[in-house]
Amino acid sequence: MHDHEPRPMSASQSDALSGRARVPGDKSISHRALMFGGLAAGETRITGLLEGEDVLRTGEAMKAMGAKIEKRGDEWIAIGTGNGALLEPKEPLDFGNAGTGVRLTMGLVGSYDMTTRFIGDASLSKRPMGRVLDPLKEMGLQVVSAEPGDRLPITLRGPKHAAPISYRVPMPSAQVKSAVLLAALNTPGVTTVIEPVATRDHTEKMLAGFGASLEVETDADGVRHIRIEGQPTLTGQTIAVPGDPSSAAFPLVAALIVPGSDVVIENMLMNPTRTGLVTTLIEMGANIEILDRRNEGGEDVADLRVRGSELKGVTVPEDRAPSMIDEYPVLAVAACFAEGDTLMQGLEELRVKESDRLSAVADGLKANGVDCEEGEATLRVTGRPGGKGLGGGMVKTHLDHRIAMSFLVMGLASEKPVTIDDQAMIATSFPDFTALMTRLGAKLD
Numbered sequence: 001m002h003d004h005e006p007r008p009m010s011a012s013q014s015d016a017l018s019g020r021a022r023v024p025g026d027k028s029i030s031h032r033a034l035m036f037g038g039l040a041a042g043e044t045r046i047t048g049l050l051e052g053e054d055v056l057r058t059g060e061a062m063k064a065m066g067a068k069i070e071k072r073g074d075e076w077i078a079i080g081t082g083n084g085a086l087l088e089p090k091e092p093l094d095f096g097n098a099g100t101g102v103r104l105t106m107g108l109v110g111s112y113d114m115t116t117r118f119i120g121d122a123s124l125s126k127r128p129m130g131r132v133l134d135p136l137k138e139m140g141l142q143v144v145s146a147e148p149g150d151r152l153p154i155t156l157r158g159p160k161h162a163a164p165i166s167y168r169v170p171m172p173s174a175q176v177k178s179a180v181l182l183a184a185l186n187t188p189g190v191t192t193v194i195e196p197v198a199t200r201d202h203t204e205k206m207l208a209g210f211g212a213s214l215e216v217e218t219d220a221d222g223v224r225h226i227r228i229e230g231q232p233t234l235t236g237q238t239i240a241v242p243g244d245p246s247s248a249a250f251p252l253v254a255a256l257i258v259p260g261s262d263v264v265i266e267n268m269l270m271n272p273t274r275t276g277l278v279t280t281l282i283e284m285g286a287n288i289e290i291l292d293r294r295n296e297g298g299e300d301v302a303d304l305r306v307r308g309s310e311l312k313g314v315t316v317p318e319d320r321a322p323s324m325i326d327e328y329p330v331l332a333v334a335a336c337f338a339e340g341d342t343l344m345q346g347l348e349e350l351r352v353k354e355s356d357r358l359s360a361v362a363d364g365l366k367a368n369g370v371d372c373e374e375g376e377a378t379l380r381v382t383g384r385p386g387g388k389g390l391g392g393g394m395v396k397t398h399l400d401h402r403i404a405m406s407f408l409v410m411g412l413a414s415e416k417p418v419t420i421d422d423q424a425m426i427a428t429s430f431p432d433f434t435a436l437m438t439r440l441g442a443k444l445d
């Protein structure tokens, strides 16, 4: 969605929300399912895939490099090229709004002796790519061209023979970790990624499932050492994608802040690298019951029964950030309705997401009457239980889906409506958001 007419949307104070909601498939797992399925020999069958724009772009990129990917009934089928056998794409790969898509694919092709050009929308073109290019350059990658600050459009040329490296990831980033692990798939020898702060582990778990030989060791300081053997044979798998906790966060917080609500969110991924928001909300006094915890396809999932709750402010420690990194905007909204102050720490990575989320959130809160304070890497929000006096503002979304959805949730419990300047980006991660929220009783128009 490169150029479009902005489509504003408003959310108004709603009566108690109720019903059951099945949120879409996890975005991180969906990207990886299409990538690894498009790479592995034979057939990969995927159910529950997120059909958001970000993920569909990854599918198109894999097709441009030789994979066959199509939807048959409820299933997505990928026939991979075989590991090491991707083809040079004829056209630039357009990743739209998707950081995960572009950064993981740079890793995937970074060890191939071919030229690949990457482009994206205005938001993606502002995001730093140096964090993945740095380790890939150590493996032999050449950056043929890039915009200043290692920004898109970028053209890459892989080496004739990539070299394995040992790389310590300098910031908590699953995308950087994953880019190096994916480059290792076409590199002889053992590549090691050292991860001082644990981030989502989908790449490790899923690659092992496709047949890669991968060892993870956590040392006495909690530092993870991930060793992967190069050039494995990868074979097609059957994957059931669980519900995305980052999408579930919206109906979840909505049910907590709209008084009297009672909502069940079905089939949510409970991988501990992803559940920091639930931990935080429970500390704030949220009434969340975790029902029918079960294992499906190697991941824990559960249903969550969520009821309207009286929340209180808390301090969210820095070390929890990786497990809830995309959920801070909607946590800030929950904090608006809590008694007292909520202080969020360790937020520097929020500045390099689809927007500078720290300032986008602070600006949106202020426009809607919330007392808050933005620090370099912190946000303090003073709550107003009942939402009296809140709302009435227009929020700039800066091409950021999470800012859009978070502020629509805010409007459901504020005295006056909250309006966002553009709803278009919601389709990148949660195409069914408006319909699902409306079914629960949310007033959106």
Ligand SMILES: O=C(O)C1=C[C@@H](OP(=O)(O)O)[C@@H](O)[C@H](O)C1
Pocket (backbone or CB within 6 Å): 027, 028, 029, 100, 172, 173, 174, 175, 176, 178, 200, 325, 326, 349
């Ligand atoms: O690996 C992934 O699937 C993701 C990693 C995170 O990004 P960073 O690695 O940049 O923190 C997260 O914000 C993004 O939505 C998805």
Ligand SMILES: C=C(OP(=O)(O)O)C(=O)O
Pocket (backbone or CB within 6 Å): 027, 097, 098, 099, 100, 101, 326, 353, 354, 402, 429
């Ligand atoms: C940061 C996000 O995604 P990405 O980095 O893939 O654009 C997100 O979905 O909140």
